[in-house]
Amino acid sequence: MVLFCKIDDVNSSLVSVSVMPILVSHFNPRPKMRLLVQKSLFSIAKCTRTPTSNTVGKFNRHRGLCTSPDPHTKVCIVGGGPAGFYTAQHIVKGRPDVQVDVYERLPVPFGLVRFGVAPDHPEVKNVINTFTQTAQHERCRFLGNVTVGKDVSVEELRRAYHAVVLSYGAEGNRSMGVPGEHLSGVYSAKDFVGWYNGLPYNKELRPDLSHDTAVILGQGNVALDVARILLAPLDMLKTTDITQVALDALAGSQVRRVLIVGRRGPMQVACTIKELREMVNLPGTQPDLLTEDFHGVQEALKELARPRKRLTELMLKALQEQGARQGDRKWGFRFLRGPLEVLPTPDGTRAAAIRLALNRLEGSGEGARAVPTGEVEEVPCGIVISSIGYKSLPIDPAVPFDPRKAIVPNNMGRVQDNTGLYCSGWVKTGPTGVIATTMNNSFDTGRVVLQDLDSGAVDLTEAKPGLQGIAPLLEKRGTAARAGAYRDFS
């Protein structure tokens, strides 16, 4: 199944007939989510413009993909998440003669905005409106269900397009590398998030929530999202677009305490203040912080820059007020601890506890290093969730990749030694930052692409076929026929 959706040229009956059943069966979204999906698909489908030309080949004739005359400059973007759409937005706006095609592995667009952002953060998902506008632009197309690197190679894309931008994000996750991490009851935060957000790959995760304590390793915003979802009152979750499967599982959850573990101290915590504030204010919960973890922190406050200072002050406030709050569920940071081993139950089948190494800090501030003191601690827990970071993976042997930093090596978005090849988003910078960070970094790449197109650094004298060069390859390889939707489109 390849979804060649021209987000405003597709015939509506095709979309509703061929896409909706697939979406509903794959994602099993809850009613609100389903509405969102329907809304975006109907906006995809709403234009009923009749294709006008029958001289531009099978693709264009059937789906009205062609604007006349065909834009000369062809740019393709690999990955339909926020980085891809922000890059597309900048490029489409920057040149009147450019056609931008966004290829995406999933059938639906918007990547982590749809499958990463927590269900209780619907306001962040408003960015989808801007992306939809970009996708509806007459010189932009969304091409779903195409796995670049498998269905089509980067080399083939480079032959068909003047410029190729890699914005495929960070689909891997860093592993803890400790014994026991493959035991049952140990999950990656990435899979857990995918599960409660309805990502098809994580549909079968079925986490066992019949335990009192969950330990999350890592203290970034994803860790706090997971902690919040595990502890949030069910009535609160019911108002979100969390999947029904996750809601049912959370309704039977026995989790009463979530410990969020980090190698370094409170002044190095990776989350941002919004997520911490939500944790502090979460109804029915109380903080469970250790006074000794905050030794010397009050004194160091005045040296900190405003963002770090406010974040630290909020933690101190939570510490001071923790006895006063009511709630049968607890959350707490555990600082200066790193995982050594996940310990199994006596029968060896699943996680029973985690052994942590105690650390001390060497140096101070953001660059402080955690050094083991030699002491260890065991924390009984039936659930371990590793949230120590996402990681980009190589997409194609022909594309340079830095395995240590897990990014595509680049200079301001230009991929090293590869004229006409660019990157944006997490594959360019590494997997950190909020939506504004990705927006700015994608606009920066868009700017660089436009500069190279304008300056002649990328050769535009040669005509490139764009999608018309790629479509026959997909058809020949059967990608197109995999699930039928593509046949409907063509």
Place this chain on the structure above:
Amino acid sequence: MSKRVCLQSILSVQKACLWGVLSGLGFQSARHQLHLLPRRQISRCSQLFNASQHNSSTTPKVLVHFVNQDGVKSSVTVSEGETLLDVVINKNLDISGFGACEGTLACSTCHLVFEEDVFDRLEPMVDEEVDMLDLAYGVTKTSRLGCQVTVEGWMDGMTVYVPQDVKDQREISKGSK
């Protein structure tokens, strides 16, 4: 289910209209409780409200200058009571990526830099606005989020700047002096 959704949307629109009326009448404190309402609903209602005011020719008009990322200045005449995010959207100003979360305090993309004397007179910030500004790109001592600043009569003639990278920011300050 559709009935329930419909009812919810009617309720939320009513709430938003209430906001529009209150803010239009100058009840600024109301925004602090209702600041998480979706901006689009708010602006739709405030447009209706402003339109009725416009008919009676009583809406004072305020001149505001915007300098975008590329240093290009646009001058617009706007109504009191609109937020600066509303202004950018309604006047279709050319500022890439502005207001990604649509005024729900979930991002920092409507970040604007004010002149010091104007900044000092603005309504105080709520914690949630500072939370987002702490993550903003090129934040300064006189930064605010455009979605949280409502145009008032005394702002007539002010200039607001879209932050740029460090080099461009320096050029802006040079240019404005």
